[in-house]
Amino acid sequence: MKLQARILLLILLTTFLPLVACLYFVTRTSYHHTLKHAKHSQQQAAFNNSITLRNFINAEFEKKIALFNQTGNFRITFIQHENPDVEKNMARRLEERAKAIPIWKEIPHLNDPRMNWLTNSPANHQFRIHRQKDASLHSFILTDTKGILLGALPKPEEYDQTSQDWWQQTSKLPYDSVIYRPLKIEGLHYYELLVPVAYKDHKNGGFKIHGYFKLILKADELFKQFANSNASDTFNGTISLSDGSIVFSKGNMALPAQVTKVPTILMEEIHNQPSWTAEEFIFHGEPETPHLITSANTKLSECQWTTIATEDMTPLTGTLKRYHAMQIGGVIILVALFTTVGFSYLRKTVTTPVRTMQTVSENVASASQKGLYLSRTEIKQIVNPLNKIHTKDEIQKLAEHFSSMAEGILNFQSILESEVISKTQQINEDLEMAKEFQQALLPHDYQWLQQPSPKHELLLDVAHFYQPAAAVGGDFFDIFPLDKNHVGVFIADVMGHGARSALVTAILRALVRPLAIIEQDPACFLEELNNQFSDIIVRSGQTIFVTAAYLIFDLETGLVKGSHAGHPHMLIYRQPEDRANRLLGDEKGSLPLGLTAGVDYRTREWRTKPNDVFLLFTDGAIEPENQLQEPLGIKGLKHIIRKRYDKDNDFMVKGIAYDVMRYANDMPEDDICILSIAVHAAHAASHHEHEAESTAGKA
Missing domain, CATH: 3.30.450 (Beta-Lactamase)
Incomplete structure (x- = not known):
């Protein structure tokens, strides 16, 4: 039988489904009509209840605020606070308050005689009167506009409320606004009302805020009042x-x-x-x-x-459901019988062959995605199930064509994988060689810095950490002598990372040292380097830029000159002060190298001294993100420097790098370069070395 005949048979079987759907629709329509009417009644009731509750709560909140905010005792509290001379006893109250504030936390509650000035304030008196009449009132706090306490029941933990969340939120409100917030204390529900206290300013017009007021209500008592009100009748x-x-x-x-x-x-x-x-x-x-x-x-x-x-x-729903079940039940039995016979025939002639082709296609796709190299025997095993389909119709012909196509794909995949393995091995060997060359370009021996001349006042101790994100990276640094008394320090970060960026670092390495000998001013050095590098970029037709920084250390005078081209902040750590300060970096108008020729840069100068530590780094050291996607940033790096400071410069740099890598879960997305230059007194260092050599000789 042809596939068209089988599809026709399937259509005949499915004609029973509209019958079931029709019966179901009739019964469900009557059910849903009844249910819709009930829903409408309930929705109207819930909506009316919501309006009733909202009107009551809003009116109660406004009434309770008005009991205090618009009453005389609150006004008197502010008048006495802002104009102490209006009451003859105010001097005594101010004296009591001055004695109580220093020992505020030691005083357990307002009943203590030392809290007499607060207990007897007009605001506290007003609250006690209303709480006797209204059981929903729990507590309150009243402050002036500076957060100083003017009234409270019970005693709050802090005299100055400016650090409290409620005060900070209320102080941002305009005079005619309020905030209502829910609270839960020891399993009980409360409501917190935050209100600016404002009175009409007769002198300047409008309203003036004199302070801030927090009122806490008991939820259970509030709803008892609702139960006893006319609002609950409906x-x-x-x-x-x-x-x-x-x-x-x-x-x-x-x-x-x-x-x-x-x-x-x-x-x-x-x-x-x-x-x-x-x-x-x-x-x-x-x-x-x-x-x-x-x-x-x-x-x-x-x-x-x-x-x-x-x-x-x-x-x-009881009666409707029984009627519905009786009608549907008989039809379901009849449809189930015909469906079982039709499904069995359809599964044997259509679904099973299609499932076989699906399985073979999944195996072919899996082998292609995994890049497996398959022998001819393995390929035959994958496509062999297709040769067992014998339906004598279009499905069998489709299986034969699919078998031929799958076998061709797998043969081509095996040939391609063989070539990929060969090419990949060659690329890895080239990258490994490039990595070795790039590592060779970086300075590793700093012994020449440990041999100061008699005129040198300072000695530099250098340590570094370099971790590319790929096999090769785009970060680069160099340290070199300019003459007997001057040392140049250069650091750069090429846009991106990988082989392209690594090639640019090689170009920079070829340009930096010759220019540094000629240009003794850092800004002039960066300007000439930018001009030459921009010329190369323009001729290459590429778009690429480099951030860079350059320092010159004068070992005789301790003067440090520096300039930068769009590079992150450099830091100087001074151990006696235990502080890490920014030197320069990311200043407005400081363009990276390679964007355009003719850029002017600025030289800045500092006076360094022994025990200073200069930390230069690329953006990979401050941009790592933790699991919350929060970047480390300059602030985080400062904290790490303070924690990891050590007189052993190499040990300190390894500790800083460890913390940066750990912050990024050991999976940084960018190259990381950290360069630490510790400044020591030259003669003191030489003296210690001489003593160490003498001790070693005696031993």
């Missing part, structure tokens, strides 16, 4: 907090009585949605009774409540 449902705690329930749409907390799975769905509906939800711990649940979120500032309306769906 409420029908449940109110929950963000953690699922139920604070109020009323009416036939409230959650079942045995549910003491909204299930976590519901809160996860409800929390970030303005409104939400769940069908046939079953509460844990009760008989398997499905419920229709609708929610609406109420939000004021940072506070959020959820109103929930629910209804038992058993009476609503």
Whole structure:
């Protein structure tokens, strides 16, 4: 039988599916119509509950703020604080406060006589009066605009509140704004109201902020007030907090009585949605009774409540579901019988051959992706299953053509892999040779720096760390004598890394030393180097640039001259001060080498002294990122230098490099070059060496 006939048979079998779909549609339509009406009623109830709750909470918050912010005692508190002369007893209060502040943390609470000045403030008096009438009031703090405490109950931990989160947020508010925030202390819920205290400025017009006020309310008492208010008369449902705690329930749409907390799975769905509906939800711990649940979120500032309306769906859906099951059941049995016969035939003649071709194609793809070299016997084993397909139709012909194609691909893959292995080996050998040449270009022997002349006041101790991101890198440095008294230090970072950047470092190596002998000023040296390098780049037709820095050390006078071309900051560490300061780098207008000729650079001078440590580095030392994708940065490198400082310069550089690599999880994405130049007193160093030689001779 041809493939077209089999497809026709499959179509005949699938005609039963529309029948099932039609029956299902009819029954589900009646079910969904009833359910839609119930949903609409519940959604309206949840929405009305949300509006009722919002109006009550907003009115209560504003009323409680007004009890203090607009009352006389708060005004008196600020008048006394800003104009101490208005009250004759103010001098005594100021004296009490001055004695209490130094021992603030030792005083346990406001009942201590030493806190008399705060306990008897007008603001505290006002709060005590209102707390006797309103059980929802828990505590408060009042400060002036500088964060100094003017009133509080109970005693706060800090006298100066400027370091507190609430004060920092409130101090940024305009005079007519407030912040509402939820709190949870020892398992109990509270609300925090943050308010700028502002009064009308009759002299200058408008309003003037005199201080900041934090009021904390008890959530349970607030909802008791809601239960006793007229607002709750029309409420029908449940109110929950963000953690699922139920604070109020009323009416036939409230959650079942045995549910003491909204299930976590519901809160996860409800929390970030303005409104939400769940069908046939079953509460844990009760008989398997499905419920229709609708929610609406109420939000004021940072506070959020959820109103929930629910209804038992058993009476609503029971009859409809039984009728639906009877209709669908008979059709399912008939369709299952025909589907089983059709599927068995289809699997034997269509799906099994197709699955065989899929398996062979996956094996061919896997061999190609892995770059495997296969023998002819292995290739035959992969494609042999295709030769076992005997359907005598288009599928069999497709399998034959696919077998021929797969065998050709695998043969070509084997030939190609053989060539790739050969070429790869050659490339690796070339890269290894390039790596050896590049390492040879870098200075390794610094013994000539340890032999000062009698006129030298300073001696340089040099150590370095160099780690390319690939086999070869684009970072480069060099240290060389300019004359008997001067030493040049050059460091550069070529754009990118790899073989292309490594080639540029070789060009720089050829240009640097001859120019350094001619140009004794760092800025002039960089200008001429930039001109020559830019000329090479233009003639090559490439786009590439190099950041660089150049220092000249005068070993006789201790004068250090330096200039840079877009290079990261260099650091100088002074051990007596235990500080690492920036020298130069990344200044505005300092262009890298190779962008354009004719750039002017600037020379800066410093006076160095023994025990100074100059740290030069490329951006690979400050750009590594940790697991949180936070770069190390100059600040992080300064911290590492202070931690790793050691008189043994080589040991110190290895420690700095270890910390930088560890920060990047030993997987830096860029070349890393760190060069440390420790400055010592020349005669002191010579004296110690002489003593060491004498001791060795005696031994």
